Amino acid sequence: AQSVAQPEDQVNVAEGNPLTVKCTYSVSGNPYLFWYVQYPNRGLQFLLKYITGDNLVKGSYGFEAEFNKSQTSFHLKKPSALVSDSALYFCAVRDMRGNDMRFGAGTRLTVKP
């Protein structure tokens, strides 16, 4: 079965600095990969996805993610962090045959002014 790992429980960055939230995945065949963000007391919001094609995917709020097949990674990035980016970030994977999406444990991003 497919799975994802988010190796960092917490990431702290200063406002204006670049940020990276890491994700690695395990799946049979080609993956469908997703990033979601969760603000306090809210549901998850879709940020971006990788299906096929260009390894660099651009999403909402200036976020992007890079798919690396050899390293089975799909790291989330942003060139310049904002305090308002502070939230819980989830990576998720689905294989081409399966119907359930597997989520990572989440990474709490804190951006300090």
Add this chain to the structure above:
Amino acid sequence: DSGVTQTPKHLITATGQRVTLRCSPRSGDLSVYWYQQSLDQGLQFLIQYYNGEERAKGNILERFSAQQFPDLHSELNLSSLELGDSALYFCASSVVTSGGSYNEQFFGPGTRLTVL
């Protein structure tokens, strides 16, 4: 606003009781997913329905059941509740194309269940 609605927002009940959580998907979405989010287990997939039929099952306990009605709304029934069932329960919906789905899911605001 994702377009997915869930009721109630909060639910407080006692051990051994039964509750029903309700979800209305986005207009046009045929697929509904249920998730449980707790501090120690993270976000766990419970079950998926597509156009009224069960499509996939995850870590759903036998005490839990779900269904999707002809109008596509879904209900998650939790019975013989235990303290450990206290969690946030999310519903999500998506468009599902044939041959599997690469479409993102849209999440509702969740129902916070507290079992005392």
